[in-house]
Each structure stands twice: as structure tokens, then as C-alpha cells.
Amino acid sequence: MTDLLAKRPPRAFFTLSTDAWTKPFWDAAAEHRLVAPRCVDCGHFRLPPTPFCPQCRSQKIDWVTLSGRGTVYSYTVVARAVLPDMEANLPYVPAIVELEGAGGARLISNVVDVPVEAVRVGSAVRVVWDDEGGPTVPRFTLAD
Amino acid sequence: MRHAMRDRTAIVGVGSTPYYKRGQSAPQTLHELVGKSILAALDDAGLGVADVDGFAYFAGGFDTGLLMETLGIPEVRFTASLTGTGGGSAGAVGLAAAAILSGQAETVVVVGGNQQGAQRFGTITSSYEATPDNAFFAASGLVGPGHMFALLARRHMHLYGTTRDHFADVALTMRRHALGNPEALMKKPLTREDYHAAPLLADPHCLFDFCLESDGAIAVIVTRAERARDLRRKPVLVRACTQGASRDWGRSIYWMNMPDESFASSGHAPVARRLYEQADVTPADIDVAQIYDHFTSQVIMQLEDYGFCAKGEGGPFVSSGAIALDGSIPVNTDGGQLSCGYVWGMTHIREAVEQIRGSAVNQVSGAELALVTGGPSVVPVSGLILSS
Ligand SMILES: [Zn+2]
Numbered sequence: 001m002t003d004l005l006a007k008r009p010p011r012a013f014f015t016l017s018t019d020a021w022t023k024p025f026w027d028a029a030a031e032h033r034l035v036a037p038r039c040v041d042c043g044h045f046r047l048p049p050t051p052f053c054p055q056c057r058s059q060k061i062d063w064v065t066l067s068g069r070g071t072v073y074s075y076t077v078v079a080r081a082v083l084p085d086m087e088a089n090l091p092y093v094p095a096i097v098e099l100e101g102a103g104g105a106r107l108i109s110n111v112v113d114v115p116v117e118a119v120r121v122g123s124a125v126r127v128v129w130d131d132e133g134g135p136t137v138p139r140f141t142l143a144d
Numbered sequence: 145m146r147h148a149m150r151d152r153t154a155i156v157g158v159g160s161t162p163y164y165k166r167g168q169s170a171p172q173t174l175h176e177l178v179g180k181s182i183l184a185a186l187d188d189a190g191l192g193v194a195d196v197d198g199f200a201y202f203a204g205g206f207d208t209g210l211l212m213e214t215l216g217i218p219e220v221r222f223t224a225s226l227t228g229t230g231g232g233s234a235g236a237v238g239l240a241a242a243a244i245l246s247g248q249a250e251t252v253v254v255v256g257g258n259q260q261g262a263q264r265f266g267t268i269t270s271s272y273e274a275t276p277d278n279a280f281f282a283a284s285g286l287v288g289p290g291h292m293f294a295l296l297a298r299r300h301m302h303l304y305g306t307t308r309d310h311f312a313d314v315a316l317t318m319r320r321h322a323l324g325n326p327e328a329l330m331k332k333p334l335t336r337e338d339y340h341a342a343p344l345l346a347d348p349h350c351l352f353d354f355c356l357e358s359d360g361a362i363a364v365i366v367t368r369a370e371r372a373r374d375l376r377r378k379p380v381l382v383r384a385c386t387q388g389a390s391r392d393w394g395r396s397i398y399w400m401n402m403p404d405e406s407f408a409s410s411g412h413a414p415v416a417r418r419l420y421e422q423a424d425v426t427p428a429d430i431d432v433a434q435i436y437d438h439f440t441s442q443v444i445m446q447l448e449d450y451g452f453c454a455k456g457e458g459g460p461f462v463s464s465g466a467i468a469l470d471g472s473i474p475v476n477t478d479g480g481q482l483s484c485g486y487v488w489g490m491t492h493i494r495e496a497v498e499q500i501r502g503s504a505v506n507q508v509s510g511a512e513l514a515l516v517t518g519g520p521s522v523v524p525v526s527g528l529i530l531s532s
Contacts, residue, residue: 009285076294077347
């Protein structure tokens, strides 16, 4: 499977739902900006965005625009369909990405457009924007 | 100081339906399977439906009113469930004990069951309602727990050098245990070659790293220890039972922001520590362990979190033969969820009861303390020690 490119995962299982705390993340994504919420009072980043800072209980947040770079913290390769709608999207690579400049906060995303065999824990990645077939979603590809 | 729960309640009856491959339990309904397991457990205990006055569940449980209506249970005084999912299976016995020791009930049914014809647990995540929180994992195509736990397994491999051969040794050992159990669904030997030839469903997990998809129901009856002595079966005492998780674990596989120390784990470490404290025992005192095995990698991480080996050494530990029937800590002596049957953690309670009674098909000689764990999953995860 060395030459198999990592695809985008099926859209069929994703319906975007937002609330007041998560909407700014997805609104920024639609503008191709990767942002993360930072506590105004103590500087702690948290993902997903939630109503309180778990470190200091503050509700004040700054939405920080990130570089879009990150590191693969862990990943899996989905190469077999467990649901009928998946077949056309195989293989795809769900990955946990530690985001640069976000205090260690991680985003669950995907590595795309590179051979699946090239993905490693620790791989440097950069964001790419997936606008196809639904709300804009941040994905990642290997950085040069 | 002696913990308030210690040895004051007992499991006095256990009942199980046969284990069915997914869909094979039809046309029985899930409610019917649950009813059959409860009646079998009462029969085993020498009790009747009129004795039941409480229900303790996990993962939301079942419709108590419908069970009363169907089985003719006259009145209940306690009906409650642990929150979360399969992580509460072992903990539901503690919930029953809490009800009894606080005087809220006398004879409590703990029951679990599943029928995967309609909703396969392997893709259950894709059936979850779209919520603002779920959006942060659903977009990535993680449609089942197998995908999520693969991310933990991969990290464990990266940090500690754990290999797929270590995972294979869990699968192979469980299969060997299943071959000695006539009730187990898997009847054929599994070789290392078979393991490595199997498709990777969620790399690094292959088909044999996943538990079975099966149908069935299991119930146990819990009552006061003094009363248990007058009943038909040898009482199996509830030595200790704990549940919960640290904030670091929390939503775990749906969050994926656990600190590095606890990411590649089962989330059980704090529950295990409290369990041993309550029971006043150490891992070395445990004779047999029924470890929730939805994935081979999570057996390895639980063995670490329960202190049978050091953190990171779970892979070499399972490959050393330690978890075999003649090993230092025989694990899943019935073949586990990987090779016997999947009833959402209840098989582990059933098998621990059989081991303490001395009536297990793969009996560990002289077993006096049996550990049971309830699913690495979101909070709560749970642990239980049964004693003779
Ligand atoms: Zn703060």
C-alpha cells in the first residue's frame, strides 16, 4: 500500500453542530484561519472550546490565530470500510495534531494527500482546508 | 481501617443466555434476553421474582418498569444506573452494594446485555447525535471505538516500543482459553500467522485485536453477606468496588487531550489504586483477572494500570506467558470478549464468580481473589474484587 494516498474521510458521518463557544472556531475555519481559544486570565489553551477555563474557571477567551503548523501526536490508518458509505474514501488517516503555539492543545483531524506510509508519530504537518461537500474542515498534510 | 463495603455483600446468583454471534439471537428481543438472564440468576440463587427489590445498571441500563411488568416483580425500592458507557459494568456491582448497605434494597439485580443486529457497537460512534463537542472528532472519520483506541495503541507503541506481536499474544492467549470453554463462540485455534494475515481494520489494530460482535445477556444477584450464607450457592463476596476517573481522563477517546502520562493508558490507574486500598490487597494477591478486552492493546494498558507490571512493560509482560492459565496472573480465563463472547463487560463478572466458586471450566486452582474491570472508556471506568 506504499503508493496509496491518504484521502479525506467520508463526509456522510459529519454534521456540523455548534454552540456559542465553538462557533468562532468553525467560522474562522470557513475563512481558512486556524484558531484556538486562550484563557484571558491565565493563558491556558483548551480544545474543544468550552464555557470555562478548567485551570481558573474564567469565561474570558481570546481567539488566537495559529500558524497552522503542528506535529502528529498519534494517528491510525482506516483502510477497511466498517460502514457502506466509507468505501470511496479509503484509505484515510485520522490523526491527533498538537498545534504549534497552542500550549500543547491537540486537534483531532486527518493527514491527507500524502502516502499513508509516510505518516509517523512526530511528523511535522501544516493545515490545508477542506471545503468540499460540507462545512470547511481543517485537515493537515506533511510539511516540507 | 476496614472499608465500609468490604465483604458485606455477596453475589449469590448468576444467569446467562447463550452467547450468540451478532444477529443470531433473533427472533428473541433484547428485553427477552435480559429477562431470561434475570430468571436464570434468580434460579441459580434459589430466589424468586418476589425477592427482587432493586436494580443497579450501567450505561443507562434497561427499562425497569418494563422488566417488572414482564417478569411480575411486585415492587422495587431502588433503581439506578452508573453514567457513561461500558466502563461501568464492574462498578454496577458496587452500586448494588451501596444500595444494600444503605438500607435502600435487599436483593439487587445487576444486568447487562446487547443485541447488535440493529446497531453494531463497532460503528456506534457514527450513530451519536451531532453535538458541538462531537463535531471535534466526527469530522475526522472516527466512526467507531476501534478507530479511537487505535490512536492510543499507536502512542503506546511510540512511547514504549510495544509491537503488534505483543497485541497478538493477547489475542492468541484469549483464544487458547476459549478453546477450553464449550460456551465460547470461537472454536478454532488462532495462530500468529493467522493474526498477521488478518486485515488491519484500524492500524495498528487488525481484526483479531477487536472483540467479538455478539448478542446475549447476563445478570447477577447481589444481597447482604449474612443472608448469602443461608442461600443455595457458595457466596462470592464483594471485597471492593470502585469507579470514576481523573479529570485527565474524562471524555478520553472523544477528547484526545489527555496529558501525555495518561494518554497511552486505560484511564484505570486512580480507580485501581483506590480498589486495592479498599480491598487492602496488592496486585500480587490477585489470583485471576477478568480484564475488559474490547481491544488487545487495552488489555496491555490495564495490566499496567492495575500494577501487574510497570508502565510501558505491558507488551513484554503479555508475551512472557504471564496472562496464560499457568501464568502469574491468568487473564480472561473464559476466553474474554475477544474469543468467548461480548456482553458489554458482564462476561467478566460471570467468569470471576465461577472462578471464586471453583466451578470455572478453566479453573485457576485455589482462586480466592478475582479482579474484574469495566471498560476503558469515558468516565466512569470501574474495578471490582470478588473474594471467597
Ligand atoms: Zn484560565
